Amino acid sequence: MTQLIRVLCAVLALCSAVRAGSAQQVVFEEWHYHQPGDLLFDEGVHTAGVILEDYSFAIMVLDAEGKNTAIGAVIPGTDFQDSVKSTLTMTDGSARTLTITGDQLRRERPKAPGMVSYSFFLSDEDVELFQAARDWTLQAGDQSATFPLAGSRVAVDAAREAQKISAAGPEVRAEWIAACDAAAAHPYDSESPVPGVAWDDMDPDVATPACLNAYAAGEVPPRIRYELGRAYDKAGDSRALELLTKAARDDHYPIAYNALATLYGTGTYTTRNIATARDLLEKGVESDDPVSTYSLGRMLIEQGKGATDDIDRGRTLLLEAAEAGYPPAQRVYGQWLVDGTLAAGDPERAKSFLEKAAATGDADAALALAQLYVGDSGLPADPRAYLKYLKLAAKGGNQTALDALKLD
Incomplete structure (x- = not known):
């Protein structure tokens, strides 16, 4: 009572x-x-x-x-x-x-x-x-x-x-936690025991009930709170804000800082607040989350407005996330080495980062690789390599690559 x-x-x-x-x-x-x-x-x-x-x-x-x-x-x-x-x-x-x-x-x-x-x-x-x-x-x-x-x-x-699930015992609880992980875990959540599901591949109609049942089973791990928040967010459900807030601010779950920062940075379900987003990403970096490290590095470079210290730190963070194996960081770092965003262009080093990202199925990285071999990037023109990576980008669904192959 x-x-x-x-x-x-x-x-x-x-x-x-x-x-x-x-x-x-x-x-x-x-x-x-x-x-x-x-x-x-x-x-x-x-x-x-x-x-x-x-x-x-x-x-x-x-x-x-x-x-x-x-x-x-x-x-x-x-x-x-x-x-x-x-x-x-x-x-x-x-x-x-x-x-x-x-x-x-x-x-x-x-x-x-x-x-x-x-x-x-x-x-x-x-x-x-x-x-x-x-x-x-x-x-x-x-x-x-x-x-x-x-x-x-x-x-x-x-x-x-829900009461029956919570009273069913540890085996049922473990089954629902596994179902939630399978449907809603982030592919680069360092705390997750499973490979994870990319945002575009996540089905909220599957993920949400699985994570709700895991929640109902009791003794909610921080990971499940985060994954339910992620499932809510994919469904466009404003309850994502509260779940991700708890996962980040109460549970201090590393990758939740990035998810919550994204909501504040875009003004999704709340008032847009870049300062709050940056503070959350700083906490994610302190927790060794590569996704937060990438997001903060990119924010500092894109919004540095000429502040040398911010841009230098942003480059360091972006490189750290790329070397940690986070594909979006590898792709962006590689692209910015080509276009000069990161000071002098370095197409040879860019190629190594883009190849790593493309090998994980990153279609945008594959397109960037293809464009390296056109002949005006600093690398010798290589039609075979160009076509190889263009096809890889198209296979991953990159629309620019698909359109280019139609023209060819």
């Missing part, structure tokens, strides 16, 4: 942010199963609930072991009552009323003025009645709130399914 009250109080703090328009959009008047990133979600329990337009809300909590279910509500009020009346109005208009008092009733004052909360345990039969009813009224003295139960059957059933 303490866990339930903690959930209720945390939600009240968020509701004040919703009033100010600074939190995520809230859907009122219909029950929902709460997933990671949702306003009413809390790790370690499975919940379904509804919020009214006056920010009263009801929430049903199922513990991870499947032993207890509780119902709680936050309603307007300033004084606690010794007992409350719980009334379910059934679809045929009949009413079922229960008085809860004494040790059966838990009272709490949430962190919001003019609101009080009451909660109590439910039997399995009570839960079935809630799912079958039309609405639920909780009355405490002169204060009351009536909550529609639309969507409660689907929402509570979803919470029960």
Whole structure:
């Protein structure tokens, strides 16, 4: 029951942010199963609930072991009552009323003025009645709130399914973690035990449910929090911001710094903030994440605006990421050695980096290699090498290469 009250109080703090328009959009008047990133979600329990337009809300909590279910509500009020009346109005208009008092009733004052909360345990039969009813009224003295139960059957059933996963034991948990890794791991996550999936190849319809089930299994590793955030982001789901924020700022998961920095750098799901993005990338570099190292190096060079120190450091970071084997860094470093972005051009050294990137399937690197052999880059013209790498780029889907082959 303490866990339930903690959930209720945390939600009240968020509701004040919703009033100010600074939190995520809230859907009122219909029950929902709460997933990671949702306003009413809390790790370690499975919940379904509804919020009214006056920010009263009801929430049903199922513990991870499947032993207890509780119902709680936050309603307007300033004084606690010794007992409350719980009334379910059934679809045929009949009413079922229960008085809860004494040790059966838990009272709490949430962190919001003019609101009080009451909660109590439910039997399995009570839960079935809630799912079958039309609405639920909780009355405490002169204060009351009536909550529609639309969507409660689907929402509570979803919470029960998640509860079953968490109660199934370590083998089931390991299976869902493996499924999440297989569908959403980053190919260059140094903490991941699997090869990973490129962004373009990731299917959010597969990755999201797999990672949600891994989450439901309990004891969430930071890697799974990051991978769920990545799956959300691929689906265009704004909950990615919260998941990636937790993975980076709370878990200090190395590659999550780059993912969160990307959201701030592009203004995705949040206000664009280049300074915040840079600070996050600095933390990623400190954590030895090659992806963050590449991103910060590129940022410093592209946005250095003539600042020699930034540009020199950017070149060092970009080279570090390239030598660590990160293909985009190898490709960009190679391209910039050719076009003079990195001071004097060095096509011979550029070739070695581009070859490494192209060998991993980087189609843009293969195209850059092909262009090295046209004859105006500093290397001798080589039609065979040009055609070889042009075909490799086309095979990887590079549109410029595909168009060039059509012309040839």
